Amino acid sequence: MKILVCFGTRPEAIKMAPVCHELKKQGIPYKLCVTGQHREMLDQVLDFFELTPDYDLDLMKHNQGLNELSARILVGMNTVFDSELFDLVLVHGDTTTSSMVALASFHKGIQVGHVEAGLRTYNKKSPFPEELNRQLTGRIADYHFAPTQRAKDNLVKEGVAEKLIIVTGNTVTDALAYAVDKVSNKYESETIASLKKLVDSSKRLILVTGHRRESFGQGFQDFCEALLLIAADPSLQLIYPVHLNPNVQEVVFKMLSKQDNIHLIAPLDYPSFVWLMNQAAVIISDSGGIQEEAPSLSVPVVVTRDTTERFEGIDAGISFLVGTSTKRIVDKTSEILKRLDDFKGIKNPYGDGDAAEKIIAFISQELN
Structure with missing residues (x-):
């Protein structure tokens, strides 16, 4: 064959x-x-x-x-x-x-x-x-x-x-296991080295991604407004690898570039992103793949979409569907940060x- x-x-x-x-x-x-x-x-x-x-x-x-x-x-x-x-x-x-x-x-x-x-x-x-x-x-x-x-x-x-x-x-769990093992065993890159300098260990890290077409316009502006409100807490650090789509870049850099504890960085290669996910306390994202990967790392995900085809994470209590509503994003992130220990040891519902x-x-x- x-x-x-x-x-x-x-x-x-x-x-x-x-x-x-x-x-x-x-x-x-x-x-x-x-x-x-x-x-x-x-x-x-x-x-x-x-x-x-x-x-x-x-x-x-x-x-x-x-x-x-x-x-x-x-x-x-x-x-x-x-x-x-x-x-x-x-x-x-x-x-x-x-x-x-x-x-x-x-x-x-x-x-x-x-x-x-x-x-x-x-x-x-x-x-x-x-x-x-x-x-x-x-x-x-x-x-x-x-x-x-x-x-x-x-x-x-x-x-x-x-x-x-x-x-x-899901094969993403296979890929994640491969990546975590490779990154943990002396794999190094300039990007990972720079991230290690950027991440402030004295603050809880929130990793952010956002790029979906259906959110462009008002929805994406509301999403950025939520990030600004979350970043008002000085004990937090937000890192946002910004997608290359001009519809994303224009809004993100206009609204978020002046906030000291929001770091807008270039899109990351896969091993660097895996390393960064592993440092995060919370992820705010509209990515499908992240919803599947994060449970293996015991990291909760605030899902900034109106719908999801990945309900298993919702049912497991490690993903939370909030849409692009500013209030819902802020409220859910705040709630999660108060109970981070609850997510340790949750079995990934997407595979072994x-x-x-x-x-x-x-x-x-x-x-x-």
Whole structure:
């Protein structure tokens, strides 16, 4: 069986790296294709996980629209499929790369395996465009690697045969374990060294991220206003790696750059971000991946989204859905800071770090 692993963004690369490592460990040949939907951030992850693409479509263009990106992925994948025959394409999650690569594979009669399948908000505008990307990929996929039982239940309700679904846990827990081990064992970089100088050990650290399209405008301004109010407490230090999207940068630097204990820094490479997460008391974020990673580090997450497809963290009491309401962000963060000990030892509901092993075992047994 000829397998193609395909991804385009930094989060996909992080979550698919363990799958690539397991394929190599099991001696199963595969090819790796990256679309380059992200560029610099993607390359950093490839380097850290020691992955070399066989195909690089390099599709990143400044501020390109989703329609243009989608069309270019379809055309680019056509070139890949015309150059080599594949039996199975593995895609991940909810990106434009995932849905368009799945569609291109379907057009060529190639089976699709969907890693991190079955997450749903059932609101096609939130998260946008990820929710619909995930549903489209789910309709096309032949095999569904669901991270949790809830995700499997969603797929079953949508008519997917149970024999085509396997609950694996989330590969992000595999990747995090790899990263924490590597960073803890003499891995050093200039960025981590600078972060060690920046972090004030006498203050509780709040790590912040924010970049989702559905929050742009008033929602993002309210989010920044909440950060200003939280930063009024001198016992806190906020560090915010600011996403490169101009819609994010313009608002963040305008509103937050003059606050002494809010540090706006450039986006971090993956190992540096893992190191910083491990120092945080609280994370305020709209990231899906962080919701899955933070429980392994016993760090609570204030989720600045109106919906989430990751309810397991909510149910476990380590993630808290607040939207972009200034008051709700401030109140929930304040409440969490008063009971940080409650989060120690919470089991990560997204897996035990063996998701990639389960995925490749299924492929080896069922598909060969």
